[in-house]
Amino acid sequence: MTLPELLLGVMFVGLIAYALFGGADFGAGIRDLLAGGTRRGARQRDLIEHSIAPVWEANHVWLIFVLVVLWTAFSTGFAAVVTTLYVPLTLAAFGMIARGAAFAFRKSVTTLPARRFFGACFALSSLATPFFLGTVVGGVASSRVPPGIAAGDVVTSWLNPTSILGGVLAVLVCAYLAVFLCLDARRQGHDDLADQFRTRALGTAATTGLVGLIGVLVLRADAPLLFDGLVGRALPVMAASVLAGVVSIVLLVRRRYGPARITSSTAVATILIGWAVGQYPYLLLPHLTIEEAARSRSTLVR
Amino acid sequence: MTLVLAAAVAALESGWITTEVGRQPWIVYGLLRTADAVSPAPGLHLGFHAVVAIYAVLTVVTVYVLRRLAAGHDVPAPYEGRGEQEPDARKVGAREVGAP
Numbered sequence: 001m002t003l004p005e006l007l008l009g010v011m012f013v014g015l016i017a018y019a020l021f022g023g024a025d026f027g028a029g030i031r032d033l034l035a036g037g038t039r040r041g042a043r044q045r046d047l048i049e050h051s052i053a054p055v056w057e058a059n060h061v062w063l064i065f066v067l068v069v070l071w072t073a074f075s076t077g078f079a080a081v082v083t084t085l086y087v088p089l090t091l092a093a094f095g096m097i098a099r100g101a102a103f104a105f106r107k108s109v110t111t112l113p114a115r116r117f118f119g120a121c122f123a124l125s126s127l128a129t130p131f132f133l134g135t136v137v138g139g140v141a142s143s144r145v146p147p148g149i150a151a152g153d154v155v156t157s158w159l160n161p162t163s164i165l166g167g168v169l170a171v172l173v174c175a176y177l178a179v180f181l182c183l184d185a186r187r188q189g190h191d192d193l194a195d196q197f198r199t200r201a202l203g204t205a206a207t208t209g210l211v212g213l214i215g216v217l218v219l220r221a222d223a224p225l226l227f228d229g230l231v232g233r234a235l236p237v238m239a240a241s242v243l244a245g246v247v248s249i250v251l252l253v254r255r256r257y258g259p260a261r262i263t264s265s266t267a268v269a270t271i272l273i274g275w276a277v278g279q280y281p282y283l284l285l286p287h288l289t290i291e292e293a294a295r296s297r298s299t300l301v302r
Numbered sequence: 303m304t305l306v307l308a309a310a311v312a313a314l315e316s317g318w319i320t321t322e323v324g325r326q327p328w329i330v331y332g333l334l335r336t337a338d339a340v341s342p343a344p345g346l347h348l349g350f351h352a353v354v355a356i357y358a359v360l361t362v363v364t365v366y367v368l369r370r371l372a373a374g375h376d377v378p379a380p381y382e383g384r385g386e387q388e389p390d391a392r393k394v395g396a397r398e399v400g401a402p
Binding site for chain 2: 084086087097098101109
């Protein structure tokens with residue numbers, strides 16, 4: 001393994017951590033949106049707030065870590081991605097700002113209409129942030145980000161079939177990761193709440209599987225290079241992801257929430273690893289390899 | 303006291319403006335000009351307007367929330383403090399208003 005590959009691996013560990021912690025967090029926001037009427041959803045909302053309190057804003061540390069590794073080690077790749085895809089990246093950042101602000105304000109203002117308003121902002125931005133980050137992945141994966149400063153199309157680089165698929169999958173994965181809430185609910189002795197979260201998680205898992213199947217067709221038509229990698233070198237990883245997803249569903253059906261956490265995390269992590277393996281050795285398909293993007297060795301070593 | 307707060311903010315902002323305006327037209331002094339560093343991507347001004355709008359809204363909401371808190375309107379929302387679900391709802395979170 002070369003030094004640039006090692007660094008890219010470290011960056012991917014950060015990306016997986018962000019997908020798992022941040023994803024679970026955004027998933028909680030989506031659950032919050034779907035929890036139901038003000039009174040009916042109140043107990044779910046309370047549990048969500050309690051569960052995400054230790055991690056909810058610290059998650060973005062992982063995203064910052066990923067960005068810092070990218071611009072330090074792979075500056076040319078970073079420059080191409082952030083200038084061509086600045087629109088979805090900005091919108092994702094707006095989602096994070098709105099989310100943090102709304103969550104904080106909702107805690108401070110306790111009258112019902114105000115809480116409803118801020119709660120809606122919180123939940124909607126939980127949808128927007130993963131969606132736009134997913135479109136960024138779709139843009140890179142479908143060869144729409146050429147190297148160079150703003151060399152790609154700033155609109156079609158993220159408004160295209162693969163990006164929409166990436167965005168939808170990201171939202172679904174986040175919604176699914178709220179599976180973590182099942183165990184939290186049961187630990188606190190709310191078996192009925194755990195059952196509600198379980199039903200939702202099963203529904204989301206089924207939808208994610210369906211979208212994944214459609215996604216195979218989308219990728220074959222729209223991102224042939226990535227598709228070749230996914231059915232070629234990355235096939236074992238993708239198979240592991242599907243297997244972990246199926247095992248998660250079985251565990252959820254049997255109410256084994258603890259092991260379901262582990263298999264769910266595995267399913268999500270292997271999707272990201274599959275993407276990386278499918279793209280290898282390219283950082284930006286089909287122009288820029290990992291080695292080319294990591295030109296300055298002195299920055300990598302120090 | 304209020305005057306001191308305002309003066310602190312003014313000093314902070316003036317310092318920023320001095321450094322940012324003072325080094326123009328360089329973004330990295332003597333090495334890279336601002337005009338050469340800016341992204342050529344179209345539509346960047348839209349992002350600027352959006353940021354201004356978002357911060358304006360956040361400022362207004364912050365002032366509103368702080369004034370509300372100062373005026374002592376901080377009473378529990380109906381679904382938290384009253385109603386049949388109250389004991390359970392409190393137990394789930396066991397949190398205080400204003401906790402992070």
